[in-house]
Amino acid sequence: MVEKDFFSEVIETDVLVVGGGGGGLMAALEAKRKNLDVMLISKGQVYKSGATPIAGADLTLDGKSLHNLGFPGVPTDSKDKFFNDIVTQGFYLNNQDLVELYVENAPIVIKELLDLGLKIDYTEERAIDTDGINITYTLFKEAKNIGVKFLDNVMLVELLTNEGKISGGIAFNILTGEFLIIKAKSIIIATGGWHKAYKFNAGSLDLTGDGQAIAFRAGAYLGNMEFVTFCANILYWPPMWKGNIYTYILHIIIDGKLLNSNEENIFQNYDEEIVKIGSTTEWNKCFISNISYKEIKEGRGSLHGGIYFPIDKNKLDQIEKEVGKYYPNWKYKGVDFSELRNLILNGKYLEVGPGAEYFEGGIVIDEKCSSTVPGLYAVGEATMSLFGANRVAAATTETLVEGKIAGYYASEYALKNNFNSLNEFQLQRFKNKINDLLKRRDGIRTSTILKDIQNMSWEKMGPIRNSSGIQEFINFINKIKNYDFNKIYIESDSKKYNKSLISYFEIENMITVLELSAKAALYRKESRGVHYREDFPYTDNINWLKEIIFVNDKDIKLLERPVILKRLFPPRLIFPYFDMMKILMKSHSDTPGSH
Amino acid sequence: MVNKIINVKIQRFDPDKDKNLFYLDYKVPIEEGMSVLDVLDYIYENLDGTISYFSHSACRNGVCANCTLRINGKVTLACQTKVDSDIIIETPKNLKIIKDLIYEK
Numbered sequence: 001m002v003e004k005d006f007f008s009e010v011i012e013t014d015v016l017v018v019g020g021g022g023g024g025l026m027a028a029l030e031a032k033r034k035n036l037d038v039m040l041i042s043k044g045q046v047y048k049s050g051a052t053p054i055a056g057a058d059l060t061l062d063g064k065s066l067h068n069l070g071f072p073g074v075p076t077d078s079k080d081k082f083f084n085d086i087v088t089q090g091f092y093l094n095n096q097d098l099v100e101l102y103v104e105n106a107p108i109v110i111k112e113l114l115d116l117g118l119k120i121d122y123t124e125e126r127a128i129d130t131d132g133i134n135i136t137y138t139l140f141k142e143a144k145n146i147g148v149k150f151l152d153n154v155m156l157v158e159l160l161t162n163e164g165k166i167s168g169g170i171a172f173n174i175l176t177g178e179f180l181i182i183k184a185k186s187i188i189i190a191t192g193g194w195h196k197a198y199k200f201n202a203g204s205l206d207l208t209g210d211g212q213a214i215a216f217r218a219g220a221y222l223g224n225m226e227f228v229t230f231c232a233n234i235l236y237w238p239p240m241w242k243g244n245i246y247t248y249i250l251h252i253i254i255d256g257k258l259l260n261s262n263e264e265n266i267f268q269n270y271d272e273e274i275v276k277i278g279s280t281t282e283w284n285k286c287f288i289s290n291i292s293y294k295e296i297k298e299g300r301g302s303l304h305g306g307i308y309f310p311i312d313k314n315k316l317d318q319i320e321k322e323v324g325k326y327y328p329n330w331k332y333k334g335v336d337f338s339e340l341r342n343l344i345l346n347g348k349y350l351e352v353g354p355g356a357e358y359f360e361g362g363i364v365i366d367e368k369c370s371s372t373v374p375g376l377y378a379v380g381e382a383t384m385s386l387f388g389a390n391r392v393a394a395a396t397t398e399t400l401v402e403g404k405i406a407g408y409y410a411s412e413y414a415l416k417n418n419f420n421s422l423n424e425f426q427l428q429r430f431k432n433k434i435n436d437l438l439k440r441r442d443g444i445r446t447s448t449i450l451k452d453i454q455n456m457s458w459e460k461m462g463p464i465r466n467s468s469g470i471q472e473f474i475n476f477i478n479k480i481k482n483y484d485f486n487k488i489y490i491e492s493d494s495k496k497y498n499k500s501l502i503s504y505f506e507i508e509n510m511i512t513v514l515e516l517s518a519k520a521a522l523y524r525k526e527s528r529g530v531h532y533r534e535d536f537p538y539t540d541n542i543n544w545l546k547e548i549i550f551v552n553d554k555d556i557k558l559l560e561r562p563v564i565l566k567r568l569f570p571p572r573l574i575f576p577y578f579d580m581m582k583i584l585m586k587s588h589s590d591t592p593g594s595h
Numbered sequence: 596m597v598n599k600i601i602n603v604k605i606q607r608f609d610p611d612k613d614k615n616l617f618y619l620d621y622k623v624p625i626e627e628g629m630s631v632l633d634v635l636d637y638i639y640e641n642l643d644g645t646i647s648y649f650s651h652s653a654c655r656n657g658v659c660a661n662c663t664l665r666i667n668g669k670v671t672l673a674c675q676t677k678v679d680s681d682i683i684i685e686t687p688k689n690l691k692i693i694k695d696l697i698y699e700k
Contacts, residue, residue: 044652045700048659133658153652174651175693204659206652238628240677244656334657334672447640491644494609496694500644502651 006431007170008178013039013149014414015407016169016182018156018211019190021050022132023380023399023406025139026109027188028148030407036414039182040143041154041171043191043206047140048133051192051381052396054204055132056245056326060394060595063126065107069114071123074591079103081589082126082393084568088587089283090388091529091580092545092570093224093563097367098386100567102393105401113400116142122325125593127394131333135396154180156210157505159187159218159376160426166218166375167420170430174502177495179434183422185414188369188406189215189378190399193359196450197510199458200305200355202231202243208506209513211382212362216512216552220371223384223549223561225361225513226520226531229391230354230463232288233258236306237351238339246327246337247309247352248284252594253322254315255279258292259308259349260300266291266307274578277585281594282392286530287581289354293463296353306353311344319344354463358395360385360530361517364549369406372551375413375420377406384547388563389529393595437504443487446503449480453510461518466535470522477515485511516556520548523558527577539580541570597624601678603634605646606685608692616692618683619643631666631673631684635696648673648684648696663687664696 015031017024020042032038042049062082063074083103087094110128114120118138120130144150151171158170160181168183191211195203216222233248235241251258258266267275270291278287292307302308311319324330330337343350362385363371363378370377380399385391387398460473485507491500526540527533549559575583603623608616621638629637632655635648653661655674662673665685673684686698693699 042652045659045661048654048661049652054654054656054658131658175697204652204654204656205650239626239633240628240630240675332657334660334675336675445644447644451640492647494611494645494647494694496609496611497647497649497697499639499647499650 006179007181007427010181010183011039012183012419013037014185015039015188015410016041016184016186017188017190018169019050019192019382020044020046020048020152021190021192021399022052022135022139022396023403024050024188024190025136025143026400026403027190027379027407027410029139029143029146030404031188031411032143032146032148034411034415036411037149039149039151041151041156041182043153043155043174043210045152046150047136049204049206051203051207052136052399053133055396056129056249057132057135057396058124058127058129058394059106059110059113059397060127061106061110061397062103063591066123066126066128069107069111071128073123074125077126077589077591081591085588085591085595086387086393087568088584089392090390091539091584092388092541092565092568093528093547094388095386095564096566096568097564101367101405102386102398102401105404106397109400109404110397113138125591126595127593132396155502155505156214158426158430159214160422161218161373162420162423164219164374165420166373167422170427172505175497177498177501181422181427183419185417185419186375186377186410188410189363189376189382190380190403191382193381194510194513195356196506197453197457197514198356199454200234200236200243200353202234202245202355202357209509210506211378213509213512215363215371215373215376215378216516216550218373218376219552220373220376221364221549221551222362222516223364223547224520225517225550226524226548227360227389227529228356228461228517229285229358229360229530230289230293231357232284232292232354233309233352234355235350236302236353237304241335243355244335246332246340247350249326250319250323251309251352252280252284254311254319256309256311258288258352259310260295261302262300266295271578271582274582274585283585285357286390289463290532293354297464302351304351306351308349309352310349313345313347316341316344358391360387360389360391361520365402368409369402370409375417377410379403379406389531437488438490440489443489444484445491446488446500446507449484449488449507450503453480453507453514457514461514461521463530464532464534465521466533467522470518473518474515474522477511477518481511481515516550519550519556519558523548532577537577538574539577540574541572542574545570598626600624602681603638604683605638605696607646607695609694610692625678629678631664631676631678631682632662634678634682635673635684647694
């Protein structure tokens with residue numbers, strides 16, 4: 001056993017859940033139903049961390065099931081129509097087996113939340129709207145009641161495997177600086193996306209691709225890494241609200257103009273129908289982000305790097321009436337946006353633009369939410385998403401559905417398997433890595449590397465990509481991976497809340513996911529969904545209806561896997577990107593609403 | 596776009612090393628619309644890489660309250676408090692300090 005002085009303790013739990021947001025909490029709750037020991041570790045404060053708490057949180061399901069739950073919904077809607085819309089809007093890159101699970105189970109998990117007393121705000125055609133933190137708090141209370149154990153501010157830094165099977169993980173207590181070993185029979189990853197790798201993003205600060213990168217190092221397959229959804233029209237200024245989605249919602253409701261620095265309407269050169277659907281439904285993320293980024297990259301951006309959103313002050317009444325539903329008196333939780341009202345009143349343009357919001361790529365899972373590593377499960381944004389190349393229904397519902405499935409099967413696995421023994425070599429290797437790091441007295445600061453990563457991701461891996469930009473990005477990541485990362489030094493000698501040590505682990509994970517994301521983006525020589533290549537501006541259903549998968553087998557290996565098409569099949573043709581977008585917009589069922 | 600330079604006084608304390616808490620001053624160039632959290636980020640990135648404040652998991656959107664601090668004597672959210680003049684940043688009173696601006700919740 002590695003000396004006691006390095007690892008502060010060894011804990012055992014049957015099932016370990018990693019991530020304190022909606023998916024992790026749902027998984028823990030479900031796993032605990034089998035009366036096993038279930039522990040959830042959360043990088044931040046449980047239920048106040050991860051992506052779910054700040055989600056505008058519309059829980060999506062087909063309108064008929066919503067109607068059956070006692071809300072208006074849309075009685076003429078069906079699960080088949082919802083399935084159709086997810087797949088067509090996902091540019092057919094969806095794993096249709098997983099879409100089926102989503103459509104079938106969404107009403108079940110939503111009912112479960114309602115039965116647990118979830119507070120809701122209002123409903124739409126295909127959605128129940130609430131605040132993300134209501135979801136996490138509701139689940140947290142119940143999970144605590146039935147005996148799930150929680151560790152706050154504890155980050156998974158390495159998975160431990162023996163002979164290819166899960167045996168546990170190494171965790172880092174952020175507040176105390178201690179490392180601990182958690183032995184577990186099965187582990188569920190619910191750690192969200194890698195928002196922080198982008199200069200402009202709409203995520204909370206803890207989302208750094210931890211689960212994907214750690215799982216990859218442990219042998220799990222990752223796929224669809226090239227697809228990143230950028231929310232459109234997030235605030236770019238003032239700095240205090242950078243990344244806030246208030247203006248995204250505002251734009252949908254008032255369906256406003258967007259201007260470049262020459263005061264030209266950025267929609268003017270596009271097909272009228274695409275503009276209409278692409279501004280008033282969830283297609284706006286894919287469409288508006290693309291066309292705004294083009295303006296910005298071609299030098300027609302706003303003062304703070306975005307585009308302008310001019311709002312007629314005569315619309316203030318309408319805004320207060322309609323947006324007031326979401327933001328009464330311009331307030332939401334601890335935020336007071338009344339200053340934006342003053343800007344509008346004074347005729348100032350708001351500055352908005354695209355920001356990383358959702359990551360379609362991640363850990364490859366099957367219908368049991370099992371990864372390719374025995375004993376390792378994954379849910380939500382950490383997985384290779386069922387939404388294919390473009391997400392249009394709610395990610396909060398995705399993570400709840402998968403949380404329930406993963407909780408069930410990970411606990412089944414834990415019932416059938418004993419604790420796997422620890423691999424001393426892995427523990428020793430980790431210990432050596434950290435000891436070497438802590439010995440360095442100077443070198444490169446983590447904050448410098450992080451800033452460079454955030455700028456470069458934005459410049460080269462944003463909504464519009466091309467071969468030379470992606471190649472430049474890969475060279476940049478290689479330089480960090482092979483050189484800068486090994487020169488990182490830890491600035492504070494205190495173990496307690498050591499910001500550069502926390503950042504060290506995050507950077508290690510971010511460079512893994514970014515490298516794969518860029519390699520896949522370079523490899524996919526077409527434009528599909530949120531992945532747009534200006535050097536290949538067409539969707540190619542003849543050659544590219546396949547997933548790009550990576551496996552860490554000494555070197556990084558790239559595999560191709562045909563997409564699982566079962567019920568719906570796309571036309572086997574090649575279409576200019578915006579023509580394909582229009583065809584898919586028209587393939588939407590007759591159910592109205594934004595989803 | 597820097598408007599002016601302000602003085603930021605920050606409570607520091609490492610229970611492993613320090614007997615008492617103390618304060619350090621930093622000169623920070625600010626621009627319009629910066630929050631206390633933005634100011635702390637500026638200090639960490641440019642002036643002092645040893646400072647600790649709760650920022651590894653926070654929403655920056657006024658929801659999670661993880662960034663709650665005492666700012667000029669008032670307990671409030673660092674992410675939603677605008678900075679336009681000199682400030683003092685401390686932990687809320689009567690809570691055990693883990694390090695600098697990190698405290699037991």
